[in-house]
Amino acid sequence: MRKAPLTEGRFWHRGAELVYDDAGEGPLAVYAHGGFVSQAAEGRMGLFDWAPVLDAGVRLVRNDARAHGRSTGEAVDSDFTYPSLAGDLLGLLDHLGSADPIDAMGASMGCGSVLHAAVQAPDRFFRLVLLIPPTAWTTREAYARANRESADTIEREGADAWLAAKRKQPRPAVVADVPPFEPTPAEHVLPSILRGLARSDLPSPTEIAALHQRALILAWVDDPGHPLSTAETLAHLLPHADLHVSRTRADMRTWGERIAAYLTRPQP
Template sequence: MGEHTVKEGTFRHRGAELFYEDVGRGPLAVYAHGGFTGRAAEDRMGLFDWAPVVDAGRRLVRYDVRGHGRSTGDPVDGDYTYPSLADDLLALLDHLDAGGPVDAMGASMGCGTVLHAAVRAPEHFSRLVLLLPPTAWTTREAYARHNRESADTIEREGADAWRAARTRRPRPAVVADVPDVPPTPDGRVLPSVLRGLARSDLPPPEALTRLRLPSLVLAWADDPGHPLSTAETAARLLHADLHVSRSRADVRTWGERIAEYLSGSRP
């Protein structure tokens, strides 16, 4: 990221070795990526620009979620539910020994991870940035059913057919030109990742209402996997700022928006 030195680190938790990168100096901000990707995959996609966050005086830690990217994982469905992934995030904060509350950012699956961690241990967090809140509550069951069916298909026929079908699915217009990157979980753990996510949901609305943390929600339009209904409801429950992008050019501003938000005065 520019002239900043990127340091690599690992830690072990619940039988997995989790890899992360640590760049910049200043207050700590931790980022959890979306499902089926990883740090390197997101970088190849060019989806988010994190340089403004580091340039604004933040120590940014991005990690590969269990079973994704370079991090290891076992074929255990329960390891990939949002609450279990939140446990990994809290363990990462302990490993980093931040010495105080941190800013946490998460995209899609990472959004669910961050929210569950914040509901469980709000004292560990200062601000939240929720990118692309996924299907939740009333919209979650159709997604869960599709994931369960996909896991069964992979076990019967292998992962290649599922990967090919995934590449043929239409993408939101705002990211139609983003390079396609193969999912990073391997065929051994992929069914468990799918079933773990099928068993997941965002915390109940009443839990979000009780969460008194400043929050920013970033969403884009016309994406059934990340419906605006979730972003709007989450923003209302959290009393959060909400920004919706309707063009790729606007999505490219998210790094600057996040940097500006995190650099704001503390409440």
């Protein structure tokens, strides 16, 4: 692969400076990462391979979410709900001057952001790629309760106590060899992020079923934080959805090629 030149961009939105990476040439696709990481952290973890997407002739813009990585943000719980993060994503599209519908991709928290953005402004999106959809609907309350408890732990004992407890939790086999990461948000913001996510859920099944975009859903197994039930329900609700489930790390390494093929496949 010839490495695509990468440009860093910045813009102000709702009191924060939001930073993104812009690489490649062609139709625009944006990507939103998961909670507590950043574009650089995901790169160090080796989770997703974007080289095939860039090689396929796509302009790929990946942002650091509010208070994550290089982006700034304050300790305000409501800033970190999925609908609020979706507003940041729509602000990015405004900044990029996107006039035509674009492809949007998101993993975990980013998946929630993308779906809410699509519900808020459906005509701005062409196709969706939803990676490791998070807990939703009936599985969300246990996750929300754990997040609220984690926020209390950080405020009472510090982030190290929270991280120590997280490291004791079993990891899905498909990512067992992925290096652990330190959260990129500052410690004083972590409780607000956790509480904002605890207040979040995916759009309602009725709202999702009303979306017209085609979607590719990529999921893995044995992860309570990203249960297969969410991916399967999304595949059932969305009118034009393809679902692929990985059970091994080797199969997960095909996701970049699958995304590239999907984004360049002629649409009916």
